[in-house]
Amino acid sequence: MSYLKKYQWELVPENLPIVKRSCPKCNEKTNYINSEKFRINANKNSIDIWLIYKCEKCKSTWNMTIFERIKPCNLSKHEYDKFLSNDTELAREYAFNSSIYSRNKAEVILEHVNYGLIQRKLEAYHIKENELVIELVCKYPIELRVDKLLSDILGISRTKIKGMHKKGVVFIEDDKSSLNMKIRDGMEIHVLKSVDHIEVLEAIVCMSL
Numbered sequence: 001m002s003y004l005k006k007y008q009w010e011l012v013p014e015n016l017p018i019v020k021r022s023c024p025k026c027n028e029k030t031n032y033i034n035s036e037k038f039r040i041n042a043n044k045n046s047i048d049i050w051l052i053y054k055c056e057k058c059k060s061t062w063n064m065t066i067f068e069r070i071k072p073c074n075l076s077k078h079e080y081d082k083f084l085s086n087d088t089e090l091a092r093e094y095a096f097n098s099s100i101y102s103r104n105k106a107e108v109i110l111e112h113v114n115y116g117l118i119q120r121k122l123e124a125y126h127i128k129e130n131e132l133v134i135e136l137v138c139k140y141p142i143e144l145r146v147d148k149l150l151s152d153i154l155g156i157s158r159t160k161i162k163g164m165h166k167k168g169v170v171f172i173e174d175d176k177s178s179l180n181m182k183i184r185d186g187m188e189i190h191v192l193k194s195v196d197h198i199e200v201l202e203a204i205v206c207m208s209l
């Protein structure tokens, strides 16, 4: 067993998903933008909380239900305070929560979300000496395919990435059949060290320095 470097790429969303819905004022389907503000309606017996979206064109608001008539005892003071102060991180969590969208029967669009990349170099035990491993970390759902990610980050055409996959130089550990799949948290991309693809390896190694 050899001691090998492992790389970690964390994808962090730089903007929030939009919701497509029919705007009653514009009389057409428009983009609704996440305002990152919550609306709260609270009395002694129940609390309602919404996340406010605004039509891109006319600024009409649509409230996406987060909680409906829940008992105050079922919501911690800590979380309630976060809603009150429009906590950005909490707004982001709900903005990427797909079950909230389905409960609200809302059409969410993830394709316009851009992702920033945080790179880390990890120390890891690995059996194969001639291999590099890139672990993907994404805490939020993402509409991006592996070959596109590699092509964007390494600055290599998708055709070349596909060619490398065909030769077995680049592959996903749990599904070697394709690179044309959506990125998932914890996914591991393996790259075999080979002289033919030295520029790819250098790009991976140099980026993480």
Ligand SMILES: [Zn+2]
Pocket: 023, 024, 025, 026, 027, 030, 055, 056, 057, 058, 059, 060
């Ligand atoms: Zn509108």
